[in-house]
Amino acid sequence: MATHKNAILFTGLTLLIFALNFVSGAINAYYFQILIYIGISIILATSLNLINGYTGQFSLGHAGFMAIGGYASAALTHYYGAGMIAAMGGGSFGEQVTFFLSLVLAGATAGAAGLVVGVPSLRLKGDYLAITTLGFGEIIRVLIQNAEFVGGARGFTGISKYTNFFWVFFMVLVVIYLVHNLTTSTFGRAFLSVRDDEVASEAMGINTTNYKVIAFLIGSVFAGIAGALYAHFVLYLNPEDFGFLRSIEIVVMVILGGMGNLAGVAIAAVILTILPEALRFVSNYRMVIYALMLIILMLVRPQGIFGDRKVSSFFKRPA
Amino acid sequence: MYSPKRSDLVSSFLLFTLLTMLSGCAPQDDRIKIGQFASITGKEATFGISCSNGVKMAIDEANAAGGVLGKQIDLITLDDQTKAGEAATVVTKLINQEKVVAVLGEVASSRTLAAKPIAQQNKIPLLTPASTNATVTEGADYVFRICFIDPFQGTAMAKFTATTLQKKKAAILKDVKSDYSIGLSEAFTKKFKELGGEILEEQAFSSGDKDFKAQLTSIKAKNPEVIFLPAYYTEVALIARQAKELGINVPIVGGDGWDSPVLIETAGDALEGCYFSNHVSVNDTTPVVKNFVDKYKQLFGTVPDAMGVLGYDAGKIIVEAIKESKTGKPEDIRNALAGIKNFPGVTGSITIDENRNANKPLVVLQIKGSGFVPVESVMP
Numbered sequence: 001m002a003t004h005k006n007a008i009l010f011t012g013l014t015l016l017i018f019a020l021n022f023v024s025g026a027i028n029a030y031y032f033q034i035l036i037y038i039g040i041s042i043i044l045a046t047s048l049n050l051i052n053g054y055t056g057q058f059s060l061g062h063a064g065f066m067a068i069g070g071y072a073s074a075a076l077t078h079y080y081g082a083g084m085i086a087a088m089g090g091g092s093f094g095e096q097v098t099f100f101l102s103l104v105l106a107g108a109t110a111g112a113a114g115l116v117v118g119v120p121s122l123r124l125k126g127d128y129l130a131i132t133t134l135g136f137g138e139i140i141r142v143l144i145q146n147a148e149f150v151g152g153a154r155g156f157t158g159i160s161k162y163t164n165f166f167w168v169f170f171m172v173l174v175v176i177y178l179v180h181n182l183t184t185s186t187f188g189r190a191f192l193s194v195r196d197d198e199v200a201s202e203a204m205g206i207n208t209t210n211y212k213v214i215a216f217l218i219g220s221v222f223a224g225i226a227g228a229l230y231a232h233f234v235l236y237l238n239p240e241d242f243g244f245l246r247s248i249e250i251v252v253m254v255i256l257g258g259m260g261n262l263a264g265v266a267i268a269a270v271i272l273t274i275l276p277e278a279l280r281f282v283s284n285y286r287m288v289i290y291a292l293m294l295i296i297l298m299l300v301r302p303q304g305i306f307g308d309r310k311v312s313s314f315f316k317r318p319a
Numbered sequence: 320m321y322s323p324k325r326s327d328l329v330s331s332f333l334l335f336t337l338l339t340m341l342s343g344c345a346p347q348d349d350r351i352k353i354g355q356f357a358s359i360t361g362k363e364a365t366f367g368i369s370c371s372n373g374v375k376m377a378i379d380e381a382n383a384a385g386g387v388l389g390k391q392i393d394l395i396t397l398d399d400q401t402k403a404g405e406a407a408t409v410v411t412k413l414i415n416q417e418k419v420v421a422v423l424g425e426v427a428s429s430r431t432l433a434a435k436p437i438a439q440q441n442k443i444p445l446l447t448p449a450s451t452n453a454t455v456t457e458g459a460d461y462v463f464r465i466c467f468i469d470p471f472q473g474t475a476m477a478k479f480t481a482t483t484l485q486k487k488k489a490a491i492l493k494d495v496k497s498d499y500s501i502g503l504s505e506a507f508t509k510k511f512k513e514l515g516g517e518i519l520e521e522q523a524f525s526s527g528d529k530d531f532k533a534q535l536t537s538i539k540a541k542n543p544e545v546i547f548l549p550a551y552y553t554e555v556a557l558i559a560r561q562a563k564e565l566g567i568n569v570p571i572v573g574g575d576g577w578d579s580p581v582l583i584e585t586a587g588d589a590l591e592g593c594y595f596s597n598h599v600s601v602n603d604t605t606p607v608v609k610n611f612v613d614k615y616k617q618l619f620g621t622v623p624d625a626m627g628v629l630g631y632d633a634g635k636i637i638v639e640a641i642k643e644s645k646t647g648k649p650e651d652i653r654n655a656l657a658g659i660k661n662f663p664g665v666t667g668s669i670t671i672d673e674n675r676n677a678n679k680p681l682v683v684l685q686i687k688g689s690g691f692v693p694v695e696s697v698m699p
Contacts, residue, residue, distance in 0.1 A: 028415055029414075029415035029441075030411050030416040033408060033411050037408075145496055146495060153495065153496055153497055154428065154429065154432070154498030154501075154502075155403060155429050155433070155498070157432055157435070157436075157454065161436075161440075234433065235437075236403065236407065236432055236433040236435070236436065238404075238429050240402070240403060240429070240496075241402060241404045277412075280397070284359060
């Protein structure tokens with residue numbers, strides 16, 4: 001019954017986002033940009049939440065998957081875009097189909113990379129994953145820096161603008177819907193059990209490596225899609241932008257929202273995207289204040305703003 | 320059903336959003352707005368700060384002289400934290416929120432490249448003081464620069480090394496993480512070989528590295544007469560010190576990335592007698608340079624590096640372009656920029672060519688004691 005209701009909600013919201021897409025052009029480009037960044041942050045944070053929050057693995061390579069997706073899709077539209085659009089009948093329909101295919105490619109390449117990193121390293125327990133993913137992120141960055149056909153260290157220029165309100169928020173919807181359904185399903189309970197006690201889950205007959213790899217795969221697919229959306233919005237990619245710090249930013253969103261808290265992490269992604277922009281008026285001390293706020297939040301609420309309480313429970317009267 | 324918690328949360332969120340929206344100012348018609356984005360914080364902050372100092376100085380001078388087209392100029396400077404993604408964000412803000420008529424910006428090519436599609440799409444002229452990568456102005460008729468480009472710098476230094484220094488056996492140590500470094504070493508290699516030179520060894524590092532002994536040892540083994548080191552000052556200083564420790568005593572030659580007061584501070588005497596190309600010599604005794612340097616010192620308390628000088632020239636040129644545009648409209652400013660000819664800048668006479676690059680001379684400086692001494696001037 002609940003799934004049925006969710007499916008209706010999903011369809012309804014998709015239509016709403018589609019309708020809103022037509023009025024999104026009226027928003028000031030600066031606010032629109034922040035709105036798009038918010039959407040991309042939510043996709044990144046929610047997909048990492050599946051790995052770090054629900055499954056309890058510590059990945060530090062999300063920016064690397066984002067870079068793979070971004071570069072793969074941008075290379076596709078840059079080198080084959082014109083031909084593909086023509087083959088699709090041209091016009092904005094052709095553009096949208098081409099962009100959709102580039103999103104698929106972004107998800108596929110990032111997912112494949114996720115498997116390559118995940119399968120060997122997820123057999124390990126503990127903090128090893130953090131180190132392997134960290135190393136992986138750096139490898140990706142250095143490889144791209146030396147790949148001349150995507151601009152190398154100079155950066156990738158000449159990307160077309162295809163990202164719009166619809167694609168970003170449709171993907172937000174998809175990732176939230178997927179993660180929500182996954183973690184509330186019987187299948188997905190296994191993720192939580194891996195997080196809570198790996199030895200006990202294994203004793204119960206759960207193939208823990210299998211579940212860890214699945215979570216990692218889904219997480220990296222969406223990181224890749226987020227990268228593709230980013231690439232076709234900013235229109236310029238530089239390997240330096242996908243460094244270790246970018247990964248940390250996403251991890252901070254997950255921790256701040258509360259590990260394994262779907263709505264909490266999404267809200268944290270919104271706040272952490274708006275905050276640096278809203279603090280621009282203090283100019284040079286902006287990042288100092290931003291960091292200070294993070295420290296205070298962590299001291300006051302070490303379990304994240306929302307902890308493991310459902311956000312909706314804040315709106316209900318205590319029983 | 321009244322629920323205090325919900326209304327508090329919702330109203331505080333709304334207030335927050337509203338404050339964010341209101342933080343932009345209302346447009347004023349009696350002023351002309353120019354935007355600038357610079358790396359005020361982050362790892363290339365010294366470049367960003369001196370560049371924006373130079374721009375500010377030029378705009379303040381113009382305002383003191385009565386402004387331009389009868390209006391005062393507002394300079395809005397935003398920080399991009401030395402990140403390319405952030406540069407795209409702030410330029411969008413400058414153009415759409417602050418409604419600037421022109422954007423000045425960025426020393427680094429990567430961040431100017433990030434801003435390029437935004438400026439081009441919105442048809443707002445973008446003038447960069449120091450982005451030397453060749454691709455910056457390509458295919459975007461609203462993007463200009465007032466500096467020479469990487470290939471020219473690499474070629475000029477190859478010519479200088481092969482003919483003036485008479486050294487024919489070189490080794491190259493480049494930063495693979497920097498497009499600037501790669502661009503320079505490519506141009507150098509090409510010209511140097513044309514002039515009968517030989518590249519004995521090519522080694523690479525990544526900016527941020529602290530230890531270069533392995534690369535330097537293999538360079539030493541080849542016995543080159545000169546080392547070409549196109550890199551930024553932080554690494555250059557460390558490399559020079561370590562080269563000296565390893566007993567490498569051949570001259571090191573580099574580009575404008577060397578230019579910083581920090582260079583000699585960090586390198587000590589390890590770079591004594593080495594050469595690099597630059598936009599200007601601040602030790603020049605011609606009145607135009609001397610007046611600028613004195614005034615800059617008085618205002619900001621330090622000797623300007625090349626970025627400060629280029630920032631100043633960029634500020635001067637944008638004011639000149641606004642004046643020439645007669646209307647102060649972005650499109651007319653663009654056309655005026657394209658028509659800049661023999662502008663008497665501190666960095667020399669500047670002419671904007673048909674590719675929107677500056678046609679101007681380059682100066683080769685030698686490090687002597689605690690200063691840079693001009694050796695030679697190379698015309699394109």
